[in-house]
Amino acid sequence: MEREPRAISAVLHILLRVIEAHLRQGSGAGAQARFGAVSFIHRFGASLNRHVHYHCCVIDGVFEPVEEADDVPQSVRFRPAAELTPEALAAIAEQVRVRVLRWFARSGLIEADDVHEMLAWENSGFSLDAAVRVGAHDRAGLERLLRYCARPPFALERLELLDAERVVYRLPKPQRDGTTALTLTPLELIDHLAALIPPPRRHRHRYHGVLAPNAPLRAAAIAFGREVADATGAPTEVGSPPATPVSRTRSPARYLWAMLLARLFESLPLVCPNCGADMRIIAFITEAVPVEQILTHIGEPPRPPPISPARGPPAWDEAPEPMPDWDLLQQPEPDFEFDQRVSW
Numbered sequence: 502m503e504r505e506p507r508a509i510s511a512v513l514h515i516l517l518r519v520i521e522a523h524l525r526q527g528s529g530a531g532a533q534a535r536f537g538a539v540s541f542i543h544r545f546g547a548s549l550n551r552h553v554h555y556h557c558c559v560i561d562g563v564f565e566p567v568e569e570a571d572d573v574p575q576s577v578r579f580r581p582a583a584e585l586t587p588e589a590l591a592a593i594a595e596q597v598r599v600r601v602l603r604w605f606a607r608s609g610l611i612e613a614d615d616v617h618e619m620l621a622w623e624n625s626g627f628s629l630d631a632a633v634r635v636g637a638h639d640r641a642g643l644e645r646l647l648r649y650c651a652r653p654p655f656a657l658e659r660l661e662l663l664d665a666e667r668v669v670y671r672l673p674k675p676q677r678d679g680t681t682a683l684t685l686t687p688l689e690l691i692d693h694l695a696a697l698i699p700p701p702r703r704h705r706h707r708y709h710g711v712l713a714p715n716a717p718l719r720a721a722a723i724a725f726g727r728e729v730a731d732a733t734g735a736p737t738e739v740g741s742p743p744a745t746p747v748s749r750t751r752s753p754a755r756y757l758w759a760m761l762l763a764r765l766f767e768s769l770p771l772v773c774p775n776c777g778a779d780m781r782i783i784a785f786i787t788e789a790v791p792v793e794q795i796l797t798h799i800g801e802p803p804r805p806p807p808i809s810p811a812r813g814p815p816a817w818d819e820a821p822e823p824m825p826d827w828d829l830l831q832q833p834e835p836d837f838e839f840d841q842r843v844s845w
Contacts, residue, residue: 502553503544506700508610513540513555515600517709519593524563527582527589534563534580537712537722539647542705545654547673548683549693556650561585561634564711564722577711577721585631594629601627651706654697 502508521536528534537560546552562581602619605611619626635642659671668690670683685693699705708714711722762770771780786792793803 503551505610506703508605508608509542509553509703511604511608512601513542513707515604516555516597517557517559519596519600520557520559521563521710523589523593524559524561524582527585528563528580530563530565530580534565535716535718536560536563536710538709539650539712540707540709541650542699542707544699545697548676548680549655549670549690549697551696558646558650564718566718577718579722590629590631594625594627597629598625598627654694 502512517536517538517540520538524536525532525534539558541556542553543556544551544553562579564577564579567576567578599620602611602616606613606616633646635646655670659673661669661671663669666686668685668687670685670690672681672683675681710716711718713719716722759769759771772778773780786795796803
């Protein structure tokens with residue numbers, strides 16, 4: 502699948518369609534009800550290995566459109582789904598397995614005879630886990646879950662440079678053979694990371710159902726996630742939109758840049774790392790001479806580093822042969838004497 506981007510998208514769509522049908526059935530909603538999900542496509546495993554899998558954050562219910570009147574905007578009704586049992590989870594995995602194998606056969610990726618043989622296997626090779634559940638008002642838990650799903654292929658704090666020829670990557674958990682770290686050369690590390698680069702122009706984070714950017718029910722569905730109960734202190738009832746929305750002084754999408762940096766780097770940029778006090782702007786300097794003096798005083802280079810010209814990769818296969826250390830025009834002396842006079 503890692504070499505077939507269309508297969509990665511097709512398998513994800515099959516999985517989400519089966520989940521949406523199960524949520525409709527479990528909530529008793531009609532065919533017009535839509536679910537909401539955010540998917541993350543991972544091409545890596547915990548040990549810098551190539552492993553294509555999906556992380557999906559799915560709302561445990563569906564949004565059903567409400568009949569519109571002449572002067573009433575479009576609204577939705579949320580229908581929570583029934584609790585997911587192990588039997589229902591196994592049924593979803595089996596439906597996904599059958600549909601994925603049939604799609605592979607139609608696409609010519611595997612033979613039809615192989616599909617019939619694989620459907621008879623006791624171990625299907627498909628696994629589906631739904632053990633993580635976040636409460637409706639647990640915003641901190643939801644943020645931790647989304648951070649985990651959107652994590653990069655490796656963590657810098659697990660990477661350690663021993664010397665110029667050895668790099669150690671600490672694994673988050675031991676492997677089956679007891680390996681707890683990978684010892685690689687710098688070129689081997691680059692080779693591992695290069696294999697995990699996704700193909701160009703392919704989204705790794707995708708939104709589905711009512712959370713899709715152009716979904717007709719998006720504006721009404723996301724109203725359930727707004728914290729409109731801050732003024733009253735009571736949680737908003739799930740199932741009907743709020744009657745009187747609370748006025749906001751600032752859009753929730755326009756956070757301060759300092760708070761965005763704090764959420765990203767997990768440290769407040771306006772707090773002094775030495776004394777812990779709040780930092781404030783003393784002066785705004787634009788002249789070159791004072792800036793150079795200040796940088797020199799604190800031990801920083803006042804000049805930017807020189808930019809080297811770009812070059813291509815070394816062409817080892819096309820490199821010329823090394824020149825010999827002797828003169829090609831000079832004839833070597835023979836090892837024995839030969840009489841070149843003609844004898845008739």
